[in-house]
Amino acid sequence: MSSVDPTLNQEVMNSIVARYPRKRSAIMPLLHYVQSVAGYVTNSGIENIAEMLEIATAEVSAVATFYTQYKFNPIGEYHVGVCTNTLCAVMGGDAIFSALKEHLGIENDGVTADGKVSLEHIECNAACDYAPVVMANWEFYDNQTVESAKSLVDGARAGNPPAPTRGPNRLVTYKEASAVLAGLNDGLAGEGVQAGSATLLGLNLARKMEGK
Amino acid sequence: MATLTPILSAHWDEKDSFTLEGYKRHGGYKAAEKALAMDPDAVIQMIKDSGLRGRGGAGFPTGMKWGFIPQGDNKDHYLVVNADESEPGTCKDTPLLMANPHVLIEGCIIACHAIRAKQAFIYIRGEVTHVVRRVNQAITDAYAAGLLGKGVDVVLHIGAGAYICGEETALLDSLEGFRGQPRLRPPFPAIAGLYAKPTVVNNVESIASVPAIIANGAEWYQSMGTEKSKGATLYSLSGHVNNPGQFEAPLGITLREILEIAGGVRTGHKLKFWTPGGSSTPLFTDAHLDIPLDYEGVSAAGSMLGTKALQIFDETTCVVRAVLRWTEFYKHESCGKCTPCREGTWWLVQILRDLEAGVGTEADLEKLLDLCDNIMGRSFCALGDGATSPITSSIKYFRDEYIAHLTQGGCPFDPVQSTLFVGASK
Numbered sequence: 001m002s003s004v005d006p007t008l009n010q011e012v013m014n015s016i017v018a019r020y021p022r023k024r025s026a027i028m029p030l031l032h033y034v035q036s037v038a039g040y041v042t043n044s045g046i047e048n049i050a051e052m053l054e055i056a057t058a059e060v061s062a063v064a065t066f067y068t069q070y071k072f073n074p075i076g077e078y079h080v081g082v083c084t085n086t087l088c089a090v091m092g093g094d095a096i097f098s099a100l101k102e103h104l105g106i107e108n109d110g111v112t113a114d115g116k117v118s119l120e121h122i123e124c125n126a127a128c129d130y131a132p133v134v135m136a137n138w139e140f141y142d143n144q145t146v147e148s149a150k151s152l153v154d155g156a157r158a159g160n161p162p163a164p165t166r167g168p169n170r171l172v173t174y175k176e177a178s179a180v181l182a183g184l185n186d187g188l189a190g191e192g193v194q195a196g197s198a199t200l201l202g203l204n205l206a207r208k209m210e211g212k
Numbered sequence: 213m214a215t216l217t218p219i220l221s222a223h224w225d226e227k228d229s230f231t232l233e234g235y236k237r238h239g240g241y242k243a244a245e246k247a248l249a250m251d252p253d254a255v256i257q258m259i260k261d262s263g264l265r266g267r268g269g270a271g272f273p274t275g276m277k278w279g280f281i282p283q284g285d286n287k288d289h290y291l292v293v294n295a296d297e298s299e300p301g302t303c304k305d306t307p308l309l310m311a312n313p314h315v316l317i318e319g320c321i322i323a324c325h326a327i328r329a330k331q332a333f334i335y336i337r338g339e340v341t342h343v344v345r346r347v348n349q350a351i352t353d354a355y356a357a358g359l360l361g362k363g364v365d366v367v368l369h370i371g372a373g374a375y376i377c378g379e380e381t382a383l384l385d386s387l388e389g390f391r392g393q394p395r396l397r398p399p400f401p402a403i404a405g406l407y408a409k410p411t412v413v414n415n416v417e418s419i420a421s422v423p424a425i426i427a428n429g430a431e432w433y434q435s436m437g438t439e440k441s442k443g444a445t446l447y448s449l450s451g452h453v454n455n456p457g458q459f460e461a462p463l464g465i466t467l468r469e470i471l472e473i474a475g476g477v478r479t480g481h482k483l484k485f486w487t488p489g490g491s492s493t494p495l496f497t498d499a500h501l502d503i504p505l506d507y508e509g510v511s512a513a514g515s516m517l518g519t520k521a522l523q524i525f526d527e528t529t530c531v532v533r534a535v536l537r538w539t540e541f542y543k544h545e546s547c548g549k550c551t552p553c554r555e556g557t558w559w560l561v562q563i564l565r566d567l568e569a570g571v572g573t574e575a576d577l578e579k580l581l582d583l584c585d586n587i588m589g590r591s592f593c594a595l596g597d598g599a600t601s602p603i604t605s606s607i608k609y610f611r612d613e614y615i616a617h618l619t620q621g622g623c624p625f626d627p628v629q630s631t632l633f634v635g636a637s638k
Contacts, residue, residue: 022389204225
C-alpha cells in the first residue's frame with residue numbers, strides 16, 4: 001500500500017532528498033516541509049517521509065519527537081515564542097510571558113480559539129543584545145515590552161501583525177515560515193535591515209574612536 | 213585605551229552588506245581566489261601560523277584541526293559549519309550571518325580546498341527564519357556567480373530546536389537524520405565524522421575569520437591579541453548595560469575596557485555577576501573586571517572564554533533565580549543519553565526550586581555541590597559539565613544569598629527592579 005499523502009508535493013520532497021549524499025539526512029527538512037503544508041507534523045506526513053526514505057515510520061517519529069520545533073497538533077497561524085531563558089527573563093521576558101498568557105487566556109503551548117495565535121516560552125534565541133526578545137514564526141521582535149508584545153498578538157489575531165524588527169517587511173504565516181525552514185527560498189531575503197542597532201554598536205564606536 | 217578592530221563587522225553598516233555585490237565591493241571572494249591558487253597544505257600552514265583558534269567555545273587551534281584530516285585516503289572529506297548558535301548569552305553568529313553570509317561561504321570554499329573536501333554543510337538552528345533566508349539566498353547567488361559548484365558544494369541544513377545539536381557529534385548525528393545525541397569519542401570527527409568520513413566541524417566565526425587571514429596574511433592576524441590567543445573576535449555584551457551589542461576587539465581586552473567603551477553598566481546600578489562566555493562558563497563577579505578575556509586569562513581565573521558572551525547582571529538580579537532558570541534550561545535540553553546528566557539535571561532543578569522558594573536547609577547546598585561532582589566529567593559531552601558551572605560558581609561567590617532565601621522563607625528580590633521597563637508607566 002502506498003503511503004503517499006496527496007496534499008504533499010512529491011516533487012518538492014524529492015528535491016529536498018536530492019540535496020544530500022545519503023537520503024536519510026533529509027528527514028529534518030522534510031518534517032519542516034510537512035509543517036509548511038499541514039501546519040504541524042501529521043501521521044500521513046510521517047508515513048510519506050518513511051516511505052520516501054525507506055525507513056520505518058517509528059524511525060521518523062523518533063526523530064520528529066526529539067526536536068521542539070516539530071508540533072504534533074495544529075498550532076496558531078502566528079506562533080509566538082517568548083524567551084524566558086535567564087537574561088531575557090530577568091530583563092522582562094517573565095513579565096511579558098505572564099502578561100501574554102493572561103491577555104490571550106491560554107497557557108504555555110496553548111492556541112487561541114480562533115486558531116490565530118499560539119504561545120510558547122522559548123530558550124535563548126541568540127539575540128541577547130536585543131533582550132527582552134519575542135519571536136513570531138521564528139522572526140525577531142527585539143527589545144520588547146509588555147505593551148509591544150500585546151500589540152503584536154492583537155495584530156496577529158486581527159490578521160495584521162506588525163513587521164519583525166529584523167526580518168521581512170511583513171510577518172509570514174507559520175506555514176510560510178516552515179517552508180523557509182525546509183530550505184525553500186521565498187524570495188524575501190533582500191527585505192529588512194542588514195543589521196539592528198545593537199549589532200552595529202561596536203562598529204559605530206570604532207569609527208568614532210578612529211575619527212578622534 | 214583599548215581599541216576595537218572591526219574586521220568581520222567592518223561593513224555591516226552598509227545596507228546591502230549581505231548581498232554578493234555588497235560583499236564583492238570590499239574584495240569579497242578575492243581571498244578564495246588566492247587560496248585556490250595555493251597548495252592546500254600551504255593554506256593549512258597559514259591558518260596554523262595565524263594562531264586562529266575555534267570561536268565556538270573550546271578554542272582548539274583551527275589549522276591543527278584541519279591538519280588532522282588524513283590525506284590521500286581516497287575517502288570523501290566533509291566540512292561542517294556549526295551555525296547552531298544556542299548557548300545562553302551567545303548572539304554573535306546570528307547577526308554575522310544576517311549581515312554578511314558570503315564571508316562564511318568564502319571561508320567554506322577556502323577550508324574545503326585546504327582539507328580536500330568537495331562538500332560543505334552549514335548546520336543552522338531552525339529558530340532564525342530570516343537568517344536562514346539570507347544564507348540560502350547567498351548560497352544561490354554564489355552558485356549563479358560560479359563561485360560554488362566548481363569543486364565545492366555547500367548544502368544548508370536547518371535544525372529544529374535542540375541545544376544539544378551545537379555539540380559537534382550530536383550535530384553530526386542530527387545531520388545524518390537521527391536524534392541529536394552525542395557520540396563517544398574517539399573516534400574524533402577528523403577520522404570518522406559525517407557518514408563516518410573524515411570531517412572538520414568548525415564554528416561560523418572561525419570559518420568566517422579565514423578569508424581575512426588569507427587576504428592579509430598570518431602575520432597580520434597574529435599581530436593582534438595576546439601571546440597564545442591571537443587575533444580579534446566578536447564580544448557580545450548583553451544584560452544590564454546602557455548599550456548592549458557586538459564589539460569586535462583583539463583577544464585579551466577586559467570587561468572593564470569594554471564597559472568603558474560601551475557606556476557602562478545600567479545607570480544607577482552596579483555590576484553583580486557576569487558570564488564570560490555563555491551560561492556554561494562559571495560566573496564572574498566585579499572582582500574579575502580586569503581579567504584579560506582570552507583563552508588563558510579566563511581559564512586561569514577559573515572560568516572559560518567560551519563564546520565571549522558577556523551577560524551582565526546588576527545588583528537587582530537574584531542569583532538563585534538566574535541559576536535556577538539556567539538549570540531548568542539544561543534539564544530541558546539534556547538529550548537523555550547519559551544517566552548522570554539526564555537524572556542529575558532533574559535533581560538539580562528540584563533542589564534549586566525549593567531553595568528559591570525558601571524551602572530547605574543549608575545542607576541542600578552541599579547536596580547541590582555533591583550532585584555537581586557526580587555530573588561533572590561523567591557524560592559523553594559537556595552539556596552536563598556546563599550545567600554545573602552556574603551552580604558551583606554561584607555558591608562560591610554568593611552562598612549568603614542562597615542562605616538569605618532560607619532565612620527569609622523566599623526570594624528577597626523584587627523581580628520588577630531587574631526588568632528593562634522598571635519605572636515605565638503601565
